[in-house]
Amino acid sequence: MDNRGPASMKASLQPLMDLVKKDLDQTNEIILDRMHSDVALIPTLARHLIAAGGKRLRPVLTLGAAKLCGYHGDRAQKLAACVEFIHTATLLHDDVVDESDLRRGNETANVLWGNQASVLVGDFLFSRSFQLMVEDGSLEVLRILSTASAVIAEGEVLQLMNVGDINISEESYLDVITSKTAALFAAACEVGAVVAERPAAEARALSGYGNNLGIAFQLIDDALDYSAEQKALGKTIGDDFREGKVTLPVLIAYKNGTAEERQFWKRVIEDNQQEGDLEAALEIIQAHDALEGTFKLAREYGAAAKADLDIFPDGPEKSALVSAIDFAIERAF
Structure with a gap:
């Protein structure tokens, strides 16, 4: 069965990366300095995680959104660094909460330096992000990013409350990913319109774009945790399963399962796991x-993200942001 969506298998983030390359270089310099x-x-600890890779998707979205809105100043680079610090801080805290050993194939900071150091350096990076917000001087930027930081924390706590509960609703699951992932995507995009002093309608459109893109991105991440493609690429699968996290693939399988299968899910999520359970x-x-x-x-959320951009005229900036949606979804195949 061909699971591919309407976008090409060659969907790439490269158009957006090329569009913001100069600004991203400046953002990386700010990150290293701050x-x-x-x-x-x-x-040392912060560099371990930041240098570990990743596509800097969230700061790239800030820079791309600013370009879409015609902004050519230097505020966007600092705010993109701010967004990356918020994201990195949450990763440090998440790895402690989840007791993770690996991230992107590398040992996590909590394995190398311990939980206490990871939490405290995460706090440091959060503080740095707020220093950058204050330096920017915009109360609207401060409102957007500080609100996102609070929502992310709420999402993580809600996810923690849901661990080991096979009876959570799809609505509750979507609440978690909207808070813990999509909120920062939305804020990262919205501040691009704010620094460009664009109308509120454009800021709302970019916030909606980021929110829908973030949900789509997390849905794909949650699917990849059970994907044979991940395993074939030598990447770890089943982390969410081992941690007792109930994601959409599990909810769908549980809802449509036989009585025996539903009993299996209740045991492995709520009680205990045995050898061979992941394969089952x-x-x-x-x-x-x-x-x-x-x-x-x-794909439905991806289509909604594309619709959010309808307010903007066609051009290379808009096209690059659309390509980011296709990349987020098609990376599953």
Whole structure:
């Protein structure tokens, strides 16, 4: 069965990366400068995570949104660094909460330096992000990014409350990913309109674009945790399963499962896991097309993100932001 969406298999983030390359270079310089501290462990630990890779998607969205709105100043670069610090701080805290050992194939900071150091350096990066907000001087920027920071924390707590509960609703699951992932995507995009002093309607449109893109992005991430494609690429699968997190593929498989399968899910999520359970979970998920169901919902959010951009004129900036949607979804295939 071909699960590909309407976008090409060659969907890429490269058009957006090319569009903001110069600004992103400046943002990276700001990141390196602002994570410096006389307390040597702070830049060492922060550099470990920031240098580990990733596509800097959230700051790239800030820079791309600003360009879409015709902004040519230097405020966007600082705010893009601010967004990356918020994101990095949440990763440090998440790895402690989830007791994670690996991130992007590398040992996590909490494994190398311990939980206490990871939490405290995460706090440092949050503080740096607020310093950058204050330096920008816009109360609207401060409102957007500080609100997003609070919402992310709420989402993480809600997810923690849901761990081990197979009976959570799809609505509750979507509330979690909207808060813990999409909120920062939305804020990252919205501030691009604010620094360009664009009308409120454009700021709302970019916030909506970021929100819908963020949900689609997280849906694909949650599907990939059970994907054979991930395994074939040598990437770890089943992390969410082992942590007892109930994501959409599990919800779909549980809802459509037999009585025996539902009993299986209750045991592995709420009680205990045994050797071979992950393989059994993968078979059940495949039997009920739970990954395809997750991909389908991601495509719907992707289409909504594209519709959010209708307010803007066609051009290379808009096209690059559309390509980011296709990339977020098509990376699953």
